[in-house]
Amino acid sequence: MTLISLAATGTTAYVVGRVDDVPPGEGRAFVAGGTPVAVFRLRNGALHATQAACPHAGGPLADGQTDADVLVCPLHLFAYRWTDGGSPGRVGGLRLYPVRDVDGDLVVEV
Numbered sequence: 001m002t003l004i005s006l007a008a009t010g011t012t013a014y015v016v017g018r019v020d021d022v023p024p025g026e027g028r029a030f031v032a033g034g035t036p037v038a039v040f041r042l043r044n045g046a047l048h049a050t051q052a053a054c055p056h057a058g059g060p061l062a063d064g065q066t067d068a069d070v071l072v073c074p075l076h077l078f079a080y081r082w083t084d085g086g087s088p089g090r091v092g093g094l095r096l097y098p099v100r101d102v103d104g105d106l107v108v109e110v
């Protein structure tokens with residue numbers, strides 16, 4: 001993992017792997033500066049990153065199903081919005097992290 005910058009927001013950006021490490025339509029687990037994260041590459045090319053463990057009971061979110069709007073946890077099927085991490089009708093939400101493609105590197109800010 002490579003530290004690439006300090007952001008003015010107080011976050012730090014890390015290269016966690018290559019964009020191609022995440023097949024389109026799927027998620028993969030990474031560690032960004034000691035923080036476990038789940039990164040998803042949607043079929044439309046969009047990238048999303050969130051905490052690795054579901055806030056409900058610790059389900060492995062990188063194994064969840066996703067589309068352009070929501071991520072569904074594989075354990076109890078709670079759905080979380082990509083817009084704000086919220087889960088309709090549920091307590092708590094996901095922490096979302098900025099993620100981007102930098103010349104094929106997968107960069108996550110935590």
Ligand code: FES
Pocket residue numbers: 054055056057058059073074075076077078
């Ligand atoms: S652990 Fe994710 S919905 Fe229960």
